[in-house]
Amino acid sequence: MAEILMLHHVHGLTEGLCSLADRLRASGHTVHTPDVFGGRTFASIDDGIAYADRIGHDALLEAAQREARHHPHADVVMGFSMGAGPAQHLAQVRRRMRGCVLVGGASSAEMHGSTWRPRVALQIHVADPDDWCTADEVGALEREVPTAEVYRYPHQRHMFVDPSTRDYDADAADTFEERLNEWLLRLDA
Template identity: 30%
Template sequence: MTEIVLFHSVLGLRPGVLRTAERWRAAGHVVHVPDLYGGAVFDDYDEAFEFLGKLGGQTELARRTEAAVDGVRPDVVYAGFSNGVISVVQLVTSRPGARGALAFHGSVPVRAVGAELWPSAVPVQVHEAELDPFRENDANREFAETVAASGASYHYFSYPGVAAHLFADPSLTGEYAPDAAELLHGRALEFIAACEDRGR
């Protein structure tokens, strides 16, 4: 059993995130799914980013991220969808003891959360559509280089031909790519199992 904290994307705590959590629970893991938006959920990215700005932007999100893990043990796997990856990087670099980090739909440099180094004991798995409209190659490269420099394990998975961002969310009918999503979930569960073995 691995304990996991799963963060939602800029669109809020959508059904796809909750389904992922249920899938991991069915595999025997404990999963925390913080709602950093207090119930607000979006279908449109522009509306979601506008809401985030009014909420206080990444500064407020960082505060809520810290509050979300108050009382949660430190030796967990952190996972995030899209914007939720910022919360993952924030906690891995500021809260010692993480077992692993799962970044769905892109990654961000550690400097985005005011950090300089990645912990050498924390393996990483990144998943991203090949034709993701939000893809940031420089950010991915910088993050990969920082993790590699630490000596931590790093695996990047690109999903060929997928031209969507949150392709693993079945509730987003215009973006969902079922074959790629199944592959992502299988790889993620293998990663979580490996993190469980490392913790024994």
């Protein structure tokens, strides 16, 4: 089973993400859910972005790196929106990582100072279109990692997977979770 480091989005570590982590644990995975917002959650993206800006991009990345050091056996990293950048960075630089799931975020591997490591499985889930993650960003990473599984969810909004947000769509979230669980099973095979 996987040991997952789950990095939250700009709304914070919401009940919706905690519930997903609990379902993954019930399936036998170990899931760590660090809270870089210290318990704060935000109903609006603008409020969450303002708070994240006060913390700073470098501090958010350092928090993810600290959590990876604190959980040295974590071998899968999962990032949601704001957490996708740090998740992708960890997947590219931490030798123990064997899998990465990006939800609502992706960027060229070059943006993280290295190429994608060929032995790291990648799964990407994005709304189509997505106001916060462009098709060009996803396409760049998809070209760099031809083995990546990329799922686009037509007519969805950015954080469609989280029932704590206004973007939530139950059917699309169920499809996401089915794809995630199947991918984790294949990763363990």
